[in-house]
Amino acid sequence: MENNFNDDVIPETNEKYEDSVVDSIPEGAKTIKADGTNTSVAVPETTQEAEPSSVMAIISLVLGIFSVVCCCSTVPAFAASVIGLILGIISIKYKYGGKPLATAGIIICSIGIALSIFSIIAGIIGSAVTGLFSLSVY
Numbered sequence: 012m013e014n015n016f017n018d019d020v021i022p023e024t025n026e027k028y029e030d031s032v033v034d035s036i037p038e039g040a041k042t043i044k045a046d047g048t049n050t051s052v053a054v055p056e057t058t059q060e061a062e063p064s065s066v067m068a069i070i071s072l073v074l075g076i077f078s079v080v081c082c083c084s085t086v087p088a089f090a091a092s093v094i095g096l097i098l099g100i101i102s103i104k105y106k107y108g109g110k111p112l113a114t115a116g117i118i119i120c121s122i123g124i125a126l127s128i129f130s131i132i133a134g135i136i137g138s139a140v141t142g143l144f145s146l147s148v149y
Contacts, residue, residue, distance in 0.1 A: 096120040
C-alpha cells in the first residue's frame with residue numbers, strides 16, 4: 012500500500028501548513044515515518060559540564076587554609092600565604108578554571124597574610140616589652 016499524501020500539505024485545501032512543534036526540531040534530527048522504519052530522533056545534549064577546577068586554584072585554597080590555621084608559626088604561614096595568593100591570581104588572570112576556588116584562595120590567603128603580619132608585630136612588641144621588664148635594676 013502506497014502513501015499518497017504529502018506531510019507538508021493539507022489534503023482538503025492543498026495548502027501548505029506550518030507546525031511550530033515540528034519546525035522547532037533541530038537540524039540533524041531524524042524524522043519518524045508512519046511505517047515505523049526510522050523511529051529514532053536525535054536530541055541534542057543540553058547537559059552543562061561543571062567548570063574544571065585548576066590545580067593552581069586548589070593549591071591556593073589549601074595554602075590559604077594552612078596559613079590561617081598555622082598563623083602563629085609566622086614564617087611558614089606567611090610564605091604559604093604569599094605563594095597561595097600568587098597562584099590564585101595567576102589562576103584567575105590566565106583563566107585556568109576554578110574561579111570560585113581561586114577567589115576563595117585569594118581571600119583566605121589575604122587573611123593569612125594579615126594574621127601573619129599581626130603575629131609578627133605582636134611577637135616583636137611582646138619581645139620588646141618582655142625585654143624591658145626583665146632588666147634588673149641594681
